[in-house]
């Protein structure tokens with residue numbers, strides 16, 4: 001074998017292209033330099049109000065069946081490969097029908113997403129949600145619960161009927177117990193949906209009272225919004241914490 005290793009022309013060309021895109025994206029000080037080939041050249045919002053508006057506009061497109069699916073092309077992948085600056089953090093459920101990037105019609109590098117069963121929180125989860133706001137000034141956190149949440153339903157059944165769940169699921173149930181206790185006494189028509197909404201508010205309030213996030217909220221540098229997603233309509237309803 002007397003093989004000469006030669007740079008492949010196609011590889012050279014594509015690496016030059018990659019270099020150009022990376023150079024465009026590398027200048028983080030100016031948001032206007034998003035590659036023009038990206039589906040969404042819009043600059044990311046930097047205030048809580050603008051961030052929520054961006055998400056709700058995207059959700060409206062999603063709910064109407066007219067998503068733009070922005071920021072999902074190879075140019076965007078390259079643009080955020082070295083550095084990310086998501087404009088919102090979302091704490092949502094593991095449910096397969098509630099993927100935040102789809103339902104808010106955003107793309108790669110737009111969101112920090114933390115997902116647990118029923119938005120159950122604990123120190124590791126809270127730390128993960130805090131990551132964006134505390135390290136890179138992410139202006140918005142959305143706690144997103146949803147209609148017919150299986151995790152909430154299972155937790156309700158476990159606590160109401162004394163069902164024992166397998167594996168580590170009882171840890172999730174324990175984390176959701178405060179929401180159960182809030183609705184158990186009320187005995188309303190739809191205790192599962194009431195528990196879903198209670199959990200959204202409890203998780204959002206817990207984050208708002210964090211000694212690290214609270215001051216950012218007070219200064220209006222950060223908004224922590226509670227929101228509910230309808231599986232039937234695809235629409236997100238803001239429950240609390242919308243920035244003025």
Ligand SMILES: [Zn+2]
Pocket residue numbers: 093094095117118146148149150151152
């Ligand atoms: Zn769920």
